[in-house]
């Protein structure tokens with residue numbers, strides 16, 4: 468009997484050891500222990516990131532510490548990398564990021580949409596409205612991003628953990644945080660660029676011209692144009708013609724839901740190009756156009772593809788690429804064209820985007836293929852090179 472007691476004690480010890488090895492629910496095993504410092508990729512001069520190590524600050528009652536899992540490189544990051552147009556250097560970049568909550572203050576209970584927040588939840592941040600924090604609760608569509616700050620484009624401060632190109636990010640009180648635990652990592656990395664297109668399509672819908680049975684032309688098949696096609700497809704639009712100068716991108720456009728494509732390099736002159744686009748619509752011009760290139764010639768051309776009484780959404784010019792020539796008589800007045808511009812997104816669009824990503828996957832659009840390259844943090848300069856040479860669609864920095 469004594470021997471049996473010893474065995475039972477041993478078994479209990481083993482069971483307890485194995486249980487503690489699995490870590491209790493309050494400290495997820497995936498995150499591991501929180502280190503004292505975090506690496507941060509700091510753009511310390513033009514065209515050069517340096518990996519710096521900063522202490523992780525004490526998490527206050529309203530703060531959230533997030534272990535970064537991944538962050539996409541945005542066109543905005545590329546502009547900042549090359550020219551510092553926002554005058555932010557030295558800056559911790561990366562705003563298309565996502566990660567796991569590893570620590571949070573006792574006052575943090577809900578995300579910006581009212582969903583519960585717990586340690587272990589996967590989150591993204593959106594804009595921080597200093598002037599009007601209530602924008603998360605009231606009429607969001609009345610304001611765009613003016614007056615807002617974004618993690619990854621904040622001036623450096625004593626905390627330093629301000630961007631998603633890092634091991635940890637320190638989210639402060641008043642920030643916009645969403646619990647997106649029900650989305651996989653690739654989808655979460657794509658939320659920010661997808662929100663730009665959800666917003667553009669919302670802007671387009673305000674014209675009353677874009678409907679489920681519209682003929683739509685999408686010009687430009689970089690990441691923005693490709694996601695535009697996917698968003699249109701998820702709202703039931705079947706007839707989408709993609710226009711670009713690159714056959715590989717046009718193939719991808721078809722995978723994202725385009726019904727036909729036109730390579731502008733195959734058609735000499737605007738008349739021939741217009742005829743090619745109309746041919747894809749069975750001999751009709753488009754009801755609506757989305758201009759997704761940053762090319763002035765692209766802007767000039769798209770009017771020709773659109774019917775009288777049609778609509779246009781211009782969203783390609785994130786930077787000033789110069790003036791475009793149009794003919795106000797033919798392109799606007801006599802055509803009775805309705806045009807909207809679209810710029811970034813609102814918080815409402817952000818929340819809508821979570822469901823767009825689920826719908827897109829649900830109808831079999833290969834959204835994941837938009838993330839073509841993944842680099843560890845220490846290779847961020849190489850990753851930026853791939854991005855600048857446009858060798859892929861979305862380039863992401865991912866945690867090892």
Ligand SMILES: [Zn+2]
Nearest residue numbers: 541543563659
């Ligand atoms: Zn972005």
